[in-house]
Amino acid sequence: QTQLVESGGGLVQPGGSLRLSCALSGFTSPNYHIAWFRQAPGKEREGVSFISSSGSLTNYRDSVKGRFTISRDNAKSTVYLQMNSLKPEDTAMYYCAARPIFMPPVWGDSRAYNYWGQGTQDTVSS
Numbered sequence: 053q054t055q056l057v058e059s060g061g062g063l064v065q066p067g068g069s070l071r072l073s074c075a076l077s078g079f080t081s082p083n084y085h086i087a088w089f090r091q092a093p094g095k096e097r098e099g100v101s102f103i104s105s106s107g108s109l110t111n112y113r114d115s116v117k118g119r120f121t122i123s124r125d126n127a128k129s130t131v132y133l134q135m136n137s138l139k140p141e142d143t144a145m146y147y148c149a150a151r152p153i154f155m156p157p158v159w160g161d162s163r164a165y166n167y168w169g170q171g172t173q174d175t176v177s178s
Contacts, residue, residue, distance in 0.1 A: 054078035054167060056148050061172030064138055070174055072133040074148030079167075081129040082106065085151045088122065088133050089162055090144035090174075099160035100146070101133060105153045113160070115141075138176045145171040 056079075060072040074086065085104050091097040101122040102111040110122050119138075124131040131148060149165035151158060158164035 056150060056167055056169035058146065058148050058169040058172040061146060061174045063175045063177065065178050066139060066176055068138050068176070069134070069136045070138065072135065072146055072148075072172060072174075074131040074133075074169060076129040076131070076150065079129065079150065081124070081126040083153045084167075085153065085155075085157045086122075086124065086131045087149050087151070087159070087165060088131075088146060089149060090142075090146045092144040095144075097147075097162050099162070102157070102159045103131060104157050109157060111159045135174070138174075140176050143174060143176050145173050147171045 055077045057075045064070055082105050087102040088100040089097050090100050100113055101120055103122045103124055107124050119136050121134040148169045150167040151165050
């Protein structure tokens with residue numbers, strides 16, 4: 053059974069840090085591009101970051117550049133999102149999503165992703 057399992061969310065004060073993990077279960081990790089999306093209440097889902105199957109290509113939405121870092125360890129079939137200098141506007145449910153390598157990498161379009169995790173809630177509040 054193929055599934056993506058996110059972990060690492062929680063409550064943090066502004067300026068704090070969280071590291072999200074996305075475990076790829078039943079996937080051959082190097083065969084998938086991975087993206088993180090987030091959705092806040094009443095808002096549309098938006099792309100946060102992207103990493104290609106090999107890790108050689110990454111991308112970030114402008115509002116998180118310089119604060120968030122995406123990485124992957126294909127030996128552990130896990131993708132990480134290190135989030136630093138968190139702001140209240142980063143509060144959202146965070147999802148990881150996978151797209152097969154035989155498809156071209158796509159940034160920011162949730163419709164391009166075939167597999168989704170259940171999400172992990174991140175709340176930034178004092």
